[in-house]
Amino acid sequence: MRKHRARYDDPLSTRERRVLWLFAEGHTTDAIAAKLALSPAVVEADRGSAMRKLSLTSDTELVRYVLQQSVRRVES
Numbered sequence: 001m002r003k004h005r006a007r008y009d010d011p012l013s014t015r016e017r018r019v020l021w022l023f024a025e026g027h028t029t030d031a032i033a034a035k036l037a038l039s040p041a042v043v044e045a046d047r048g049s050a051m052r053k054l055s056l057t058s059d060t061e062l063v064r065y066v067l068q069q070s071v072r073r074v075e076s
Contacts, residue, residue: 016049
């Protein structure tokens with residue numbers, strides 16, 4: 001199965017991106033899992049995979065990344 005990308009240069013799958021955004025908005029793993037109809041283990045795996053792809057090492061860096069992405073969307 002091919003993973004969809006938000007943009008050509010984007011290393012994240014669409015689901016990884018959604019998980020990061022929901023996490024940055026303050027949702028818990030269980031809440032994200034329920035919202036996306038996934039298991040909490042899959043949500044954690046997607047979050048970990050996205051963080052590795054982006055070389056993020058903390059939740060603070062994750063939130064900073066999401067905020068920077070949202071600012072870029074507004075500026076575009």
